[in-house]
Amino acid sequence: xxxxxxxxxxxxxxxxxxxxxxxxxxxxxxxxxxxxxxxxxxxxxxxxxxxxxxxxxxxxxxxxxxxxxxxxxxxxxxxxxxxxxxxxxxxxxxxxxxxxxxxxxxxxxxxxxxxxxxxxxxxxxxxxxxxxxxxxxxxxxxxxxxxxxxxxxxxxxxxxxxxxxxxxxxxxxxxxxxxxxxxxxxxxxxxxxxxxxxxxxxxxxxxxxxxxxxxxxxxxxxxxxxxxxxxxxxxxxxxxxxxxxxxxxxxxxxxxxxxxxxxxxxxxxxxxxxxxxxxxxxxxxxxxxxxxxxxxxxxxxxxxxxxxxxxxxxxxxxxxxxxxxxxxxxxxxxxxxxxxxxxxxxxxxxxxxx
Amino acid sequence: xxxxxxxxxxxxxxxxxxxxxxxxxxxxxxxxxxxxxxxxxxxxxxxxxxxxxxxxxxxxxxxxxxxxxxxxxxxxxxxxxxxxxx
Numbered sequence: 001x002x003x004x005x006x007x008x009x010x011x012x013x014x015x016x017x018x019x020x021x022x023x024x025x026x027x028x029x030x031x032x033x034x035x036x037x038x039x040x041x042x043x044x045x046x047x048x049x050x051x052x053x054x055x056x057x058x059x060x061x062x063x064x065x066x067x068x069x070x071x072x073x074x075x076x077x078x079x080x081x082x083x084x085x086x087x088x089x090x091x092x093x094x095x096x097x098x099x100x101x102x103x104x105x106x107x108x109x110x111x112x113x114x115x116x117x118x119x120x121x122x123x124x125x126x127x128x129x130x131x132x133x134x135x136x137x138x139x140x141x142x143x144x145x146x147x148x149x150x151x152x153x154x155x156x157x158x159x160x161x162x163x164x165x166x167x168x169x170x171x172x173x174x175x176x177x178x179x180x181x182x183x184x185x186x187x188x189x190x191x192x193x194x195x196x197x198x199x200x201x202x203x204x205x206x207x208x209x210x211x212x213x214x215x216x217x218x219x220x221x222x223x224x225x226x227x228x229x230x231x232x233x234x235x236x237x238x239x240x241x242x243x244x245x246x247x248x249x250x251x252x253x254x255x256x257x258x259x260x261x262x263x264x265x266x267x268x269x270x271x272x273x274x275x276x277x278x279x280x281x282x283x284x285x286x287x288x289x290x291x292x293x294x295x296x297x298x299x300x301x302x303x304x305x306x307x308x309x310x311x312x313x314x315x316x317x318x319x320x321x322x323x324x325x326x327x328x329x330x331x332x333x334x335x336x337x338x339x340x341x342x343x344x345x346x347x348x349x350x351x352x353x354x
Numbered sequence: 355x356x357x358x359x360x361x362x363x364x365x366x367x368x369x370x371x372x373x374x375x376x377x378x379x380x381x382x383x384x385x386x387x388x389x390x391x392x393x394x395x396x397x398x399x400x401x402x403x404x405x406x407x408x409x410x411x412x413x414x415x416x417x418x419x420x421x422x423x424x425x426x427x428x429x430x431x432x433x434x435x436x437x438x439x440x
Contacts, residue, residue: 005384008370008375008384011370011371012370015370015371017370017371019368019370073368076368076369076370077368078366078368078370078375078377101363104361104366104367104368105366106366106377106379107366128363128364128366128379130366130377130379
């Protein structure tokens with residue numbers, strides 16, 4: 001029997017099966033994006049938060065990854081995402097990948113693409129990578145320089161897409177809608193079309209994981225949001241507008257978990273609350289019994305009601321609880337920016353009906 | 355027919371609600387096996403004899419029929435490249 005990814009997702013969601021694991025294997029990065037939500041090493045600094053236990057300061061070793069993968073396999077994980085930072089900056093990236101492949105995960109890598117040459121693409125294929133998501137930061141050398149200080153890497157990123165395609169790896173592009181990328185939205189879509197790959201837009205810029213809101217200065221204009229929502233050629237990174245009445249606002253705590261480079265377990269990449277550490281806790285025990293995780297699921301269930309109180313466009317609102325927690329210290333507080341996008345969408349849908 | 359097999363490392367898989375979900379990385383298709391198929395997949399490396407024993411203890415089926423069904427299913431898995439004979 002063939003099954004769609006949506007069906008599988010729904011099955012896991014209803015049963016609360018840990019189907020996805022996001023592994024932030026390093027916070028190191030070769031880019032310096034001005035609006036990065038996770039700019040740990042940009043200033044040459046480590047994470048600003050206090051690290052209570054000294055051992056947590058050391059990145060997970062290969063044997064610790066091996067044990068973790070064993071647990072995740074046992075716990076039901078099928079989809080494993082290696083992300084960062086820039087995951088390819090990890091000195092033992094391919095060793096980690098080999099360990100993951102042994103457990104037959106469906107492996108995806110989130111990358112900026114600049115380090116993927118022909119040889120690297122081959123190695124990704126050989127080591128079982130099924131999908132690669134590359135973030136596109138502009139449409140040419142100059143815009144790359146403006147977005148992430150790496151103008152010279154624009155061409156490498158474009159080449160990376162071709163190398164991956166040649167190896168038969170499913171590659172897709174992601175683009176954050178910012179003050180920079182909004183200048184040439186059509187050109188960015190054309191780049192993806194020419195490369196023959198899917199491009200998904202992410203409409204919202206997030207504060208940093210440490211709670212600094214300077215990335216929000218790069219938020220796109222209302223006009224750009226309007227284009228994104230009303231013009232058929234622009235696609236979203238997920239389907240925020242397809243939430244049915246009564247559905248929870250996101251999947252946090254229901255099908256996925258995140259592990260940072262030091263083994264800390266987090267509800268999602270943006271939710272900066274450690275609910276355990278794989279060196280000290282059984283991750284499956286945390287998944288099944290963490291009171292904190294239960295509390296977070298409850299919060300996500302309550303959000304639709306909170307949205308109803310503030311906007312008629314509530315069912316179009318893709319509220320990110322982790323983002324609100326960072327911005328306002330309250331995961332349930334509706335974000336005016338997200339509401340604005342929802343209202344544009346509602347107006348568009350109503351106009352279409354007429 | 356060989357009695358020992360191994361899974362193709364290009365197939366990602368996991369048990370979801372007791373059923374084996376397979377993703378053939380080359381084809382990108384998601385397949386769900388039925389209950390018996392899932393037992394066979396999960397325990398493939400134990401060999402056909404053990405699989406027959408597992409199926410007959412779980413379901414009301416003769417050893418002969420179970421063996422026949424398992425071998426047919428294994429043949430199908432081989433044909434689609436999901437497993438190899440050892």
